[in-house]
Amino acid sequence: MSENTARRKFLGEYADGQSTANTGQSLLEHDGDELIIRSLETNEERQRWQFQEVEIEVGPGISVLRHKVLTGQQFICHDPEMPHIFKKQNPALTHGFHLKQTHLAIGLVIVFFGLVALIWLSANTAAQFVALRVPAQWEQSLSSKLNEYVTKSSCESVEANRVVGKILARLVGQRQLQFDVKIKISNSPDVNAFALPGGVILLNRGFLQQVNSPEEVAAVLAHEIQHVEQRHVMSTVIRASFIAMVWSVIFGDMSSFIMVDPGLIHSLATTSFSRQQEASADLGGLKMLDEAGISRQGFKDFFLKISKSIEGKGSDWATLINSHPSSSTRMKMIGSEPFRESRPKIAEEGEFAALKNPCNLKI
Numbered sequence: 436m437s438e439n440t441a442r443r444k445f446l447g448e449y450a451d452g453q454s455t456a457n458t459g460q461s462l463l464e465h466d467g468d469e470l471i472i473r474s475l476e477t478n479e480e481r482q483r484w485q486f487q488e489v490e491i492e493v494g495p496g497i498s499v500l501r502h503k504v505l506t507g508q509q510f511i512c513h514d515p516e517m518p519h520i521f522k523k524q525n526p527a528l529t530h531g532f533h534l535k536q537t538h539l540a541i542g543l544v545i546v547f548f549g550l551v552a553l554i555w556l557s558a559n560t561a562a563q564f565v566a567l568r569v570p571a572q573w574e575q576s577l578s579s580k581l582n583e584y585v586t587k588s589s590c591e592s593v594e595a596n597r598v599v600g601k602i603l604a605r606l607v608g609q610r611q612l613q614f615d616v617k618i619k620i621s622n623s624p625d626v627n628a629f630a631l632p633g634g635v636i637l638l639n640r641g642f643l644q645q646v647n648s649p650e651e652v653a654a655v656l657a658h659e660i661q662h663v664e665q666r667h668v669m670s671t672v673i674r675a676s677f678i679a680m681v682w683s684v685i686f687g688d689m690s691s692f693i694m695v696d697p698g699l700i701h702s703l704a705t706t707s708f709s710r711q712q713e714a715s716a717d718l719g720g721l722k723m724l725d726e727a728g729i730s731r732q733g734f735k736d737f738f739l740k741i742s743k744s745i746e747g748k749g750s751d752w753a754t755l756i757n758s759h760p761s762s763s764t765r766m767k768m769i770g771s772e773p774f775r776e777s778r779p780k781i782a783e784e785g786e787f788a789a790l791k792n793p794c795n796l797k798i
Contacts (some may be wrong), residue, residue: 452507
């Protein structure tokens with residue numbers, strides 16, 4: 436465990452149990468014997484808990500911290516490391532910090548009605564919960580149905596593909612990912628990059644032409660890998676499928692739900708994620724950059740650039756900035772201290788030049 440563990444921050448949602456005005460995306464900071472909850476947007480302190488006043492319930496892909504005295508106050512987090520880090524850092528607080536493993540025995544009828552209820556109460560949370568339980572093999576089968584949509588718009592450049600693969604290998608390192616990540620380059624002028632089911636990441640030509648350093652490419656790749664690893668793509672597909680299922684049941688036609696349409700899957704997978712998912716992908720992506728010895732400067736430069744350019748360049752940038760956290764929120768995540776340079780270098784100048792022209796267009 437690193438020396439910074441005691442100051443580890445976790446992204447989640449806080450609720451005070453009294454007013455919806457005091458709920459929303461927050462950061463939970465572990466500081467010694469205290470837990471400090473701050474607003475993600477303003478960094479304002481919302482609550483300060485003592486460890487002995489808190490209990491935690493752990494389920495598949497979700498942890499819920501509840502205050503024992505202040506009824507209704509809770510913090511929901513999807514980071515699987517959170518309960519283990521807290522127990523290791525505070526072994527003396529075991530009596531006041533209980534781990535309750537949730538054992539689910541669900542029949543088909545209970546699953547159906549339970550999921551429908553969760554959709555209406557909290558669609559994003561419900562979809563993410565289910566997505567984490569979907570077998571990776573099933574998600575990969577969806578990916579195979581998208582091949583025609585990916586290949587028909589892709590462009591081939593041996594050198595550009597090699598450089599992208601080099602950056603990917605640097606990011607992944609010794610990590611054991613859930614999916615074998617595959618990167619495709621699309622001959623599209625849109626400034627965008629997005630993840631598809633099963634570990635496929637699509638980089639548009641327009642995006643690569645806008646980057647100013649290999650670190651910017653690495654930053655966006657790390658962000659998209661986190662969407663894949665945290666099952667955000669699957670969550671988006673499931674959420675839309677749930678809604679379609681409810682719609683079909685209401686109107687008595689299940690055919691639209693039973694048939695799997697690759698075009699629909701592609702459309703759903705490339706739509707915007709929630710701000711919660713984008714913020715979570717940011718935090719995970721920054722961690723990947725740090726572990727790979729890649730400077731955070733590229734992350735800062737690119738996401739500041741799209742925030743500033745959206746006003747002047749309109750639709751070329753709109754698809755990428757949609758639903759992402761505000762630039763001020765992102766800057767708080769990244770930090771303001773001087774960033775170290777990437778060691779060793781990610782790519783040479785010639786390699787980066789090839790990456791800037793991935794479709795071998797005449798410039």
